[in-house]
Amino acid sequence: MPEAILEIRDLKVSFRTFSGRVQAVDIQSLAVLPQEILGLVGETGSGKSVTASTVLRLLPERKAIVEGGPVLFKGQDLLAKTEAEMRKIRGREIAMIFQDPMSSLNPVFTVGEPLTRIIAIHQGVSLKEARERALAALGRVRLPNPDKILGSYPHELSGGMRQRVMIGMALSSNPDLLFADEPTTALDVTIQAQILRLIDDLRHEIKASIVFITHNLGVIAKVSDRVAVMYAGNVIEVGPTRDIFHRPAHPYTGLLLKAIPRLGETRDKLPVIEGAVPVIRRPETGCYFHPRCPRRDDACREARPVLAPIGPGHYAACGKPA
Amino acid sequence: MRTYLIRRLLLGVLVFLGLTLVTFFIARVVPSDPAARWVGPRATVEQIARARAKLGLDKPIHVQYGRYMADLVQGDWGTSIVTHQPVLRDIKTYLPASLELTISGMILAVIVGIPLGVISAAHKDRAVDHLSRAFSIGAVSLPTFWVAMVLQLVFFGYLRLLPVGGELDLAIKLAYPVHQITGSYLVDSLITGNWVVFANALLHLILPAVTLAAYPLGLITRMTRSSMLEVLNEDYIRVARAYGMTERRITYLYALKNAIGPTVTVIALTVAYSLAGTFLIEAVFNWPGLGHYAADAVLAADYPAIMGVTILVAIFYVALNLAVDVVQAILDPRIKAA
Ligand SMILES: Nc1ncnc2c1ncn2[C@@H]1O[C@H](COP(=O)(O)OP(=O)(O)O)[C@@H](O)[C@H]1O
Numbered sequence: 194m195p196e197a198i199l200e201i202r203d204l205k206v207s208f209r210t211f212s213g214r215v216q217a218v219d220i221q222s223l224a225v226l227p228q229e230i231l232g233l234v235g236e237t238g239s240g241k242s243v244t245a246s247t248v249l250r251l252l253p254e255r256k257a258i259v260e261g262g263p264v265l266f267k268g269q270d271l272l273a274k275t276e277a278e279m280r281k282i283r284g285r286e287i288a289m290i291f292q293d294p295m296s297s298l299n300p301v302f303t304v305g306e307p308l309t310r311i312i313a314i315h316q317g318v319s320l321k322e323a324r325e326r327a328l329a330a331l332g333r334v335r336l337p338n339p340d341k342i343l344g345s346y347p348h349e350l351s352g353g354m355r356q357r358v359m360i361g362m363a364l365s366s367n368p369d370l371l372f373a374d375e376p377t378t379a380l381d382v383t384i385q386a387q388i389l390r391l392i393d394d395l396r397h398e399i400k401a402s403i404v405f406i407t408h409n410l411g412v413i414a415k416v417s418d419r420v421a422v423m424y425a426g427n428v429i430e431v432g433p434t435r436d437i438f439h440r441p442a443h444p445y446t447g448l449l450l451k452a453i454p455r456l457g458e459t460r461d462k463l464p465v466i467e468g469a470v471p472v473i474r475r476p477e478t479g480c481y482f483h484p485r486c487p488r489r490d491d492a493c494r495e496a497r498p499v500l501a502p503i504g505p506g507h508y509a510a511c512g513k514p515a
Numbered sequence: 516m517r518t519y520l521i522r523r524l525l526l527g528v529l530v531f532l533g534l535t536l537v538t539f540f541i542a543r544v545v546p547s548d549p550a551a552r553w554v555g556p557r558a559t560v561e562q563i564a565r566a567r568a569k570l571g572l573d574k575p576i577h578v579q580y581g582r583y584m585a586d587l588v589q590g591d592w593g594t595s596i597v598t599h600q601p602v603l604r605d606i607k608t609y610l611p612a613s614l615e616l617t618i619s620g621m622i623l624a625v626i627v628g629i630p631l632g633v634i635s636a637a638h639k640d641r642a643v644d645h646l647s648r649a650f651s652i653g654a655v656s657l658p659t660f661w662v663a664m665v666l667q668l669v670f671f672g673y674l675r676l677l678p679v680g681g682e683l684d685l686a687i688k689l690a691y692p693v694h695q696i697t698g699s700y701l702v703d704s705l706i707t708g709n710w711v712v713f714a715n716a717l718l719h720l721i722l723p724a725v726t727l728a729a730y731p732l733g734l735i736t737r738m739t740r741s742s743m744l745e746v747l748n749e750d751y752i753r754v755a756r757a758y759g760m761t762e763r764r765i766t767y768l769y770a771l772k773n774a775i776g777p778t779v780t781v782i783a784l785t786v787a788y789s790l791a792g793t794f795l796i797e798a799v800f801n802w803p804g805l806g807h808y809a810a811d812a813v814l815a816a817d818y819p820a821i822m823g824v825t826i827l828v829a830i831f832y833v834a835l836n837l838a839v840d841v842v843q844a845i846l847d848p849r850i851k852a853a
């Protein structure tokens with residue numbers, strides 16, 4: 194196995210809320226390999242975004258409690274970095290694309306303002322040179338007329354164009370790692386397909402590893418090399434995409450596969466996993482999934498399973514894997 | 516942008532006309548006889564009648580309004596019943612002192628209030644935020660006359676640092692005559708390089724300006740804080756952080772440009788209000804501004820003067836509102852599109 198670009202070990206993240214501490218992430222182990230696309234899948238609230246924010250150290254300082262670790266990026270623990278060191282990593286070595294391209298762009302600045310500024314900051318070039326590179330970045334994401342787009346305000350662009358701008362911005366400084374957090378969820382189906390194709394095309398041009406976050410396994414079926422499934426803040430199964438789709442070992446993964454929406458289906462017609470709740474409540478003991486698990490037995494109520502090998506590169510945290 | 520501004524301008528003119536109409540009729544409903552006041556308490560009935568004809572008060576009311584508007588646009592704002600001077604000339608006498616006070620007070624309120632609001636929002640629920648809250652709520656809720664008197668007591672009575680009132684020391688006024696250009700001692704002395712007068716005028720301005728600044732300062736701070744808090748929660752702020760922008764740049768550029776709109780409106784409205792609405796401050800600091808003039812006019816039922824001041828304030832309101840519209844359109848490109 195090649196050396197991982199990102200390696201998360203024993204990471205626990207919780208939030209202080211009015212109703213006490215809420216555990217959001219409890220990852221035993223998760224690695225991202227060089228130049229791969231890793232699909233990070235799980236239902237809403239399973240801790241995918243919090244995981245990405247933890248790596249970039251973007252969690253609200255006073256609300257979030259990060260314990261455990263390390264979070265090794267190219268061998269260095271990100272949890273030990275200072276804020277100034279992190280600023281140099283954000284957007285330069287690790288970039289992020291967010292779900293909603295409308296709200297991701299500042300409405301009162303032209304698209305070019307943050308884009309050129311980021312390039313100037315991270316690549317240490319003049320604003321004039323940064324502008325040239327910004328034009329190139331927009332060209333790379335197949336935006337026609339980059340000159341005009343650079344001077345446009347977000348409201349003048351379509352959703353698809355805005356997401357292309359965001360992807361261009363993410364790739365502008367050639368990062369080693371890219372988090373794409375539900376990058377197509379807010380877009381309509383045809384645009385979604387275009388953006389997915391763009392990401393698939395770009396992976397051959399860039400050297401970045403991509404963590405593609407989604408709640409819909411169907412979205413990443415074609416683009417990802419491996420898939421990691423999260424449930425209640427844990428990574429409960431990880432393996433090559435083909436194994437996850439054809440030989441899911443964890444019953445939760447099986448349920449997720451059944452929940453993939455067919456083309457043309459709207460989201461509220463999705464088969465809902467039985468017992469699903471927005472904030473996932475964890476049982477006191479045993480496997481976190483056992484209250485909802487069709488295969489549970491008495492042992493599942495007592496011992497918490499850890500990730501164990503199922504096949505080559507395929508791991509699952511389940512007492513009764515398929 | 517242009518059609519947007521033309522629309523706003525037309526709206527402003529309409530508002531202005533409506534205002535002249537309302538003030539005109541209210542002034543006519545006031546149950547005292549302006550003609551009798553014009554000629555004084557010992558006048559005969561014939562004298563009053565003659566004065567009434569001279570002032571046009573015997574004509575039907577719509578004719579009076581029409582005549583008034585015609586005169587108004589020609590620069591004839593009537594003659595004050597109290598000073599027996601053209602109202603416009605009176606206004607020219609009192610306006611510079613008012614502008615001086617209002618503008619310097621507002622500059623103070625803005626340069627302290629906006630950063631304070633931004634800092635409070637950026638450090639929500641920390642010590643600075645609590646301090647700023649106490650300070651701004653105090654500034655808004657303490658009565659103006661009380662603030663004025665405490666300032667006088669401390670800086671004049673106790674520390675002997677600043678003058679108690681007036682625009683200029685009499686001795687300096689006599690020893691260093693100022694060449695009148697704008698009518699404001701501060702500006703005229705600055706233009707003509709009369710530094711002794713300038714320094715003295717500045718010293719006299721400090722306490723009334725601080726007093727005037729208190730209320731808008733509190734308002735601006737709270738306003739800026741709350742809209743900054745909203746903006747700092749936006750996705751694009753998180754994105755800016757995720758791309759390694761410094762907190763300073765995020766707060767003072769990316770967030771503030773989104774958050775400043777409501778504050779700009781508050782500033783403009785406060786300026787227009789303060790022009791003639793600072794009678795209390797002018798009284799305490801013996802400041803010869805429009806507030807004085809307006810208050811005297813009201814007490815004497817001097818309706819040409821009342822209307823003159825009202826119309827002046829209306830012009831400022833309309834002009835400032837238009838300026839606000841322009842500024843908002845520059846700040847937020849989506850306004851032009853709408
Ligand atoms: N700022 C926050 N304050 C409190 N709880 C939070 C915060 N952000 C996330 N959470 C909680 O963390 C859990 C995981 O959230 P998230 O990572 O956003 O899920 P998703 O997998 O949908 O991206 C959720 O239960 C959510 O309620």
Ligand SMILES: [Mg+2]
Nearest residue numbers: 241242243374
């Ligand atoms: Mg999410």
